[in-house]
Amino acid sequence: LADYGIEQAWQTTRGAGSTIAVIDTGIARGPVEFAGAVADGTDVSGAGSADGRTPVGAVDSDHGSWVASLAAGRGTGSDTGMIGVAPEAQLLSVSVGFGSAATRSFADQIADAIRWSVDNGADVINMSLTTNAPDWPQSWDDAFLYAYENDVVVVVAAGNRASGTTRVGAPATIPGVLTVAGVDPQGNASVNASTQGITIGVSAPSEKLIGVSADGRLVVWDGTSGAAPIVAGVAALVRSAHPDLDADNVINRIIRTARPASGPKELYGYGLVDAGAAVSASVEAVSENPMGSLEEWVRLYRRAQSEPRAAEPVAPVDIPALPPADTIDRAGSPLLPDSGTLLYGTLPLTVATAAAILVALGVTAAVRRIRLASRAPSR
Template sequence: MVDRSRRDVLKFSGAALGGIAVGSTVTVAERTDRFIVDAKGKTDADDLSKRGLDVVHDLSQLGYFVVEGAEKDVERAKGKYAPDMVISLDLPTDRVDVDAGDQSATDEPFYGFQWDKQVQDIPEAHETTRGEGARVAIIDSGVNAGHPDLAHAVNEELSANFTGDGQGAANAAGGYHGTHVAGIVAANDRNEAGVVGTAPGAEVVDCRVFSATTNAAFGDILAAVAYSADIGCDVANLSLGAYPVSRKGNGKFYGKFLNSTMTYANSKGTLLTISTGNDGADLQHDGPVYALPVEGAQGCGVSATGPVGFGYGGPDLEEAFDSPSNYTNYGTNAVTVSAPGGDYDPAQPAGWYYDMVLSTISEPAYDDDGDYLGAVNSYSWIAGTSMAAPQVAGAAALVKSEAPDMNANQVESLLKRTATDGTGGKEYHGSGFVNPVGALEEL
């Protein structure tokens, strides 16, 4: 429990409303000018170009292409196809932000508020490794390399923009979300400022798939997954999703494309850590629909847990740190492990937002034409399965740092085997609550 004297030095801006982070979808739409082509050797990029199609992503290593053009031209190409899917995500309308201006504590001054790192015993894990040598892709809205808690970690040369918006990578051009996710993985533990990441010694690659519109194309996301595997990422984190997507019609096509991509990444040694989503849905008994990508093959699905009462000042929690969060999707078919994602109960006394996850944030600014101008760096509490998945990505990075020869399946198996029993059933925790120290001790 954080003592009240340290809490009182913080200032907050904005309304005292909790934000559920990216992970739930409000709209799934199909584009009319962009298509996914299942080629499987029946066509190639040159043939598609000759038919008047612009090849956006050449995924011939998977047997697929993402193209733009008229459907009549796609129809004349060889191979099955479906419209690319656009995912519109439910971003929070408010967060609880930190003004660190009056903070004068040494070391990492906000660690006392990071119940998520405390319950995972991250400082003890760092006695073994800080994640040196591991590489983690963040497939998201952009990771701002200019954030002082992430400047040490972001590989700007390998970072890539998959959106086609021309606004670069290693920045927050698609929103604040990716920087928050990246801080959970790799925030600097040695700069005497801000917060602590699970694997601050790991390298982070920004794979930006969202623009300022908050929309992401399914083809862009899977192209980023394939790229992460091709550049040797040990882990790729996907704190995003589409739900519900029908398993019929084009849904079958999307599922096949997803499974091919995820299997490819797994074969290259890249573990995919994926948020289960924030709909409070039972993914095992929800009928003939998908939650994508978490219900794809070879992924490590992560549900969210969180306390209720961490910041109230009393000795007892109303809900334990490993209790399922009120919004988390669940189901034994989708959840591999659980991890801290944050919880909240605004009806409780002041300080309820301390039950969410504190991490880095970069708030983007744009000109009147929508061009990215830069970002204001700070810290913020947010809750969501989006915050849970990178906890597991960080744990996997620690394991790979100590055991670089382990493949993706072996890393996932170790995390599952060493996970601890969580409050609630297997439908919420899968194999259990992630335990980085336990995983390292078993190596």
């Protein structure tokens, strides 16, 4: 609490007036640390209770309570029990199921969980979960855009190498979310309880954390699942201290006031979170989310969703008139004479034939006269 400026921030605010939705396995009813902290809840897994307060899952049922206790645990009395980063903020418990602990698809659960959280007053959403893959379902586009359009800060864990996440996976890769990496007690990037990637915004403790289990027991645990609610608590403190700031400027204050780390941005983001500076420092305002624009990403990469472009108008073109067509000689029957055959063939042949006939007739007549003359009686 002292190393990350949280006690300093408490001199200004403890998060009153802000609401953190914990989208996880459910915040248990029993622990006294949650007395008066949980304003409402729901179940989107199909396996929990209607108010989201029944832990879901045989393995991870305590996870949601651990996360919530870091964000806004109330303690058990004066200086006793466990206290969270924003102990006067309200919590919303949204229970989701992983694997066989759910009767609905994980993609549908997350989309519904985000919308319910926004509709029920969350101004900060914490998601200590990962898909271990950089891509996300298309249905998440609208859900996350819905959160951004309603001025909600979305804080997401980067994931842990020890659990098989070798690179940042969705939802920590979605533009606009504040992705949190983890560091060890000395402030160095955690080898097992964190991962790396270019989408990391800030870093927070992820080793030797305390958490309140569903049965009220305190446990020690590791992971960016714990680093994320620490930063979500800081976001609640900033929103409480500066209610006029929109989500983009809340995120901007957190990353701009982070303490620089001696390592690449892929490990630490902008640095180690500093709650005191985030609440009280003078930070220049911004007009857009410094963690990127999901709307622009959708426009560029979800091409099927883009509006069709209107066809460009085409100017009329004058085309010159076509020249008159050539005269066509119609083909005749090869059995009928044409003008050429009549003039040069049929007519001369007819004349010659007639002359030959006349000559033949004259010769025949002459021969007959000679024969008759030879047969006359002599006198």
